[in-house]
Amino acid sequence: MTAQADSPAGAPGAAEEAEEGRVYTVGGQDWDEVVAAADDAGDRPGAERLIVNMGPQHPSTHGVLRLILTLDGETVTELRPVVGYLHTGIEKNMEFRNWMQGVTFCTRMDYLAPLFNETAYCLAVERMLGIEAAIPERASIIRVMMMELNRISSHLVAIGTFGLELGATTVFLYGLREREKVLDLFELITGLRMNHAYIRPGGVSQDLPSGALERLREFLGVMPGQLGEIRALLDANPVYLARTKNIAHLDLAGCMALGVTGPILRATGLPWDLRKSQPYCGYESYEFDVPVRDTCDVYGRYIVRMDEMDQSLRIIEQCVDRLAGGRPADDPVMIRDAKIGWPAQLALGPDGLGNSPDHIKHIMGQSMEALIHHFKLVTEGFRVPAGQVYAAVESPRGELGCHLVSDGGTRPYRAHFRDPSFANLQSVSVMCEGGMIADVISAVASIDPLMGGVDR
């Protein structure tokens, strides 16, 4: 952490004199020296103003977020967030890969909610292809189930790290222990714990493996109790309440102006949830409530997240019931259009997941046409009609939008993601200015920004 005391440039005797003022490098226990030095400079103009640089490598800034704080005593008078440290050019890279490959890129943006990125992208591609109605029912149910599992895992990290930042190590351990259960399910179903590339344009990459439904039921059995444990620790904890109640206030008008969505918006009393208002993937057929609080503070956002996890469990239970209820023999998880859905049925071999031996036998030994088709679809990919489209889903952090432009080719002409973290993070200045420096930590944690999503 670098502290920077304002003093006129050219003051005598300072080795670390910068143009903007005197720079102190603080390495741990030497805060007293900085304060003493700032006091010494008391007769100079602007000496009370202390500029503190927090991040980009700071344990409580959720990844590489940098905050430049101007302090008057312990009061934050100005806060400027600086982002861009994790920009990886995912959108530009997607312009050089075909439509199917795009999934493997966008899943890496908001890495705590990869399945939402994939779904937003796939819904946009499917709308342009005009195949929304042809997506198999089973694929949509699996998508909804995976997204709700992902919502739980994402909220658990949000609440766990939040606890850690406020000093509650137990909450962190509980949160990550429960998240591990979700990741185990992901690993079972998709093969990976993150960056799944599981949801593809046209459906999902593979059906549930045998035994998955039993594991899901087991999960549904233990999870409510585990969430209750976290709630028992936090909901009425006086220390926690003192750090979260009436902290980082942002009301409905502020949310509208700053484009804030998700739990922050729902903590201002507006039940705006795209799953209800503009349903996709068949969300209109599930029974669930939209949790709302009207406290506009950090505590309200925490309660909304906890309640949302309960609702997610309700949705997952309905999904499991539907998936378990007698599967027709020809119920696929990928669109039947052979020009879009990949022909390969994946199978687990001794060296991991790959093309099934039957499929290899078919294309290599039986049908030249099948081989050509496989080759064309995998190397060239399918074409998407020209035009543009915007599809949005309700991610754990708010509205995740995908704006795609196609020129009629096999690759996106432009892919843009409206990541909720990016829009929500703008509000951190409004939440923190005028408050105490200690509350900055609470405010940032309640926004739950994910720098992978912010910077893309």
Added chain:
Amino acid sequence: MTAGTPADGPDQVPPPDPAALAGRERLAEQVARTGMFGVSDTPDTSGYGGLKVRRPPPLSSQPPYGSYFDDVADALGASLEQSGLSFGDAVERVVTQYGDLTFHVRREHLPAVAGRLRDDPALAFELCTGVSGVHYLADEGRELHAVYHLLSITHNRRLRLEVSAPDADPHIPSVVDVYPTCDWHERETWDFFGIIFDGHPALTRIEMPDDWKGHPQRKDYPLGGIPVEYRGATVPPPDERRSYE
């Protein structure tokens, strides 16, 4: 009845075949790109090298637009009349495609249109969910597009505004006064496309380093990358690989 059947008689002019007409129209369209494979410096024996991909003319929908789109267009027209601006002056083109409504707004009228869209109770587009730039390299005189995605929570409607500017004069008025959330979004679009949003409070780079040269998501900016060598074989960077477009 198709042309050329005996019933038409020898002296009658056969009506033009619609399929042939459509084909002629298609051939008259501008060529967007040639060749199906991206690499031009190697002899391509696949037979696809000479194919021409043509670009269709820009879409323009005629009313009625269907769905709630007519209501939005009418309400915006009525609202603009009050401030002495006609719908046709402000909006050059309306496009309805894939269930989305897009108004192509003339750039000088963007703040007025955005202001009406937010404040008129019949429109009430309270939330702007971001700005996204697109660089249409071949669209001469209007290469740079800024696309605004608006959302009305009151009416549960979505709307897209599209504004274009030429590469030579990449200026678009800022809408930060109307939608403060566009602050970062416009900075991002400036950073990646070089569109200058006039009136933005602090138009600085946001994702790229402050001293970065160029605007990386423009189409004339290369992707970059280095060849990867593994056990003697070399894989070229993605933008130099053979592309099966």
